[in-house]
Amino acid sequence: MSEPAPSADRPSEHFLFDDEHHQLRRTVRQFVEREINPHADQWEAQCRIPKSLFLRGGELGLFGHSVDPRYGGLGADCRMAVVIAEEMSRARSSGPGMAFGAHAEIALPHLNRFGSDAQKERYLPDMVTGRKVGALGITEPSAGSNVAAMQTTARRQSDRWQLNGSKIFITNAVQADLFFIAAKTDPSAGHRGISMFLLERDTPGFTVEELKGKLGRRASDTGLLTLDNCSLPADALLGELNRGFYQIMQCFENERLVIAAGCVGSADAVLAETVRYTQQRPMGFGTLADMQVTRQRLAKSYMELEAARQLVYHTTWRVVRGMPSLKEVAMTKAFASEAAFRIIDDCLQLHGGYGYFNEYLVERAYRDIRLDRIGGGATEVMYEIIAKQLEL
Numbered sequence: 407m408s409e410p411a412p413s414a415d416r417p418s419e420h421f422l423f424d425d426e427h428h429q430l431r432r433t434v435r436q437f438v439e440r441e442i443n444p445h446a447d448q449w450e451a452q453c454r455i456p457k458s459l460f461l462r463g464g465e466l467g468l469f470g471h472s473v474d475p476r477y478g479g480l481g482a483d484c485r486m487a488v489v490i491a492e493e494m495s496r497a498r499s500s501g502p503g504m505a506f507g508a509h510a511e512i513a514l515p516h517l518n519r520f521g522s523d524a525q526k527e528r529y530l531p532d533m534v535t536g537r538k539v540g541a542l543g544i545t546e547p548s549a550g551s552n553v554a555a556m557q558t559t560a561r562r563q564s565d566r567w568q569l570n571g572s573k574i575f576i577t578n579a580v581q582a583d584l585f586f587i588a589a590k591t592d593p594s595a596g597h598r599g600i601s602m603f604l605l606e607r608d609t610p611g612f613t614v615e616e617l618k619g620k621l622g623r624r625a626s627d628t629g630l631l632t633l634d635n636c637s638l639p640a641d642a643l644l645g646e647l648n649r650g651f652y653q654i655m656q657c658f659e660n661e662r663l664v665i666a667a668g669c670v671g672s673a674d675a676v677l678a679e680t681v682r683y684t685q686q687r688p689m690g691f692g693t694l695a696d697m698q699v700t701r702q703r704l705a706k707s708y709m710e711l712e713a714a715r716q717l718v719y720h721t722t723w724r725v726v727r728g729m730p731s732l733k734e735v736a737m738t739k740a741f742a743s744e745a746a747f748r749i750i751d752d753c754l755q756l757h758g759g760y761g762y763f764n765e766y767l768v769e770r771a772y773r774d775i776r777l778d779r780i781g782g783g784a785t786e787v788m789y790e791i792i793a794k795q796l797e798l
């Protein structure tokens with residue numbers, strides 16, 4: 407008997423996951439179908455999700471899986487993040503998944519891993535419930551891939567920090583309450599002179615400007631942050647002084663794995679819809695799906711998707727076991743984002759002119775997936791990490 411075509415229609419059977427992951431997968435899939443898909447067009451047009459959706463995400467337990475139960479979380483490993491990213495990316499807009507991911511998988515881990523007990527007590531419970539939304543500010547107008555080249559400074563003045571600079575392309579900037587900001591505390595020390603800071607939205611001197619006109623992920627807001635003599639208390643330092651670069655690199659592991667898992671979810675959903683489309687599209691004496699070239703194209707895409715999925719799961723397994731995985735995470739992020747882009751491009755081709763219109767999932771997915779080869783570290787940066795790790 408042959409396998410059912412769209413692998414997306416059944417929960418993953420991989421050994422990595424147990425019953426609680428299967429249950430979480432069902433919960434998120436239902437949430438996407440019932441509470442995201444019906445509103446996707448509206449949120450895309452508004453260039454944001456309603457802030458209340460973060461509260462709903464909190465209610466469903468989508469933000470606290472890695473957080474200690476003391477602060478309202480589950481204290482679980484990153485498998486839940488992988489499941490959530492895969493399922494959220496199956497939505498008719500990957501903007502909500504990106505907004506949730508930027509909050510729970512990109513910003514929150516900085517606090518969870520490096521925050522003091524007082525900082526965690528103060529902010530983590532609200533981040534877990536979605537009452538406070540987080541954003542991470544690393545990228546600057548003149549320093550993206552090269553994090554060490556950032557120019558934002560934090561100068562110590564008696565018992566306070568004075569921050570000056572700007573951050574660009576920051577996800578959730580428009581709605582976030584808490585910002586995790588990287589700044590140079592020792593500008594002469596390159597990457598050894600960066601520290602992380604926790605900044606509340608209403609800090610005097612801090613402004614946010616919404617950036618519009620994105621190619622994709624339109625339902626997730628993006629902003630430009632300006633820090634003009636922002637004065638922060640001494641205890642706004644997050645983690646160790648001048649260790650911010652290393653903290654950022656450690657948190658990249660989770661971010662990149664989650665991005666890769668999202669690529670798998672998006673490509674899977676688009677492929678499933680493309681199979682259905684080709685089966686009903688008349689072509690010659692049959693349908694588009696009856697043509698050998700179509701079947702082979704879809705087969706190749708499923709093969710690439712499976713390779714990406716297995717790489718995500720294998721790397722997740724390594725991370726869960728605490729194995730050093732810098733190289734593997736870079737490989738996974740580069741491979742999954744490039745594969746998903748190729749797959750979705752091929753799916754659009756199979757839709758012909760219909761794929762160019764937003765009636766079909768593939769049009770938005772094609773625009774949305776383009777980010778994953780750039781954001782969280784471009785593919786070329788991943789290749790550099792791999793080459794360095796292999797001592798090439």
Ligand SMILES: Cc1cc2nc3c(=O)[nH]c(=O)nc-3n(C[C@H](O)[C@H](O)[C@H](O)COP(=O)(O)OP(=O)(O)OC[C@H]3O[C@@H](n4cnc5c(N)ncnc54)[C@H](O)[C@@H]3O)c2cc1C
Pocket residue numbers: 508541542543544545549550551552574575576577578620623628777780781782783784785786787790
């Ligand atoms: C929609 C969106 C949301 C984002 N959200 C956030 C966020 O929440 N927080 C945040 O801090 N940042 C965020 N970013 C920024 C994102 O991480 C950066 O855009 C990314 O790291 C690339 O930096 P850059 O845009 O400055 O490109 P550059 O660093 O200028 O790189 C341009 C290109 O040069 C090439 N390149 C770069 N380095 C190398 C190399 N070593 N070898 C070979 N080629 C190379 C790559 O092709 C790369 O795409 C977001 C970006 C976008 C578009």
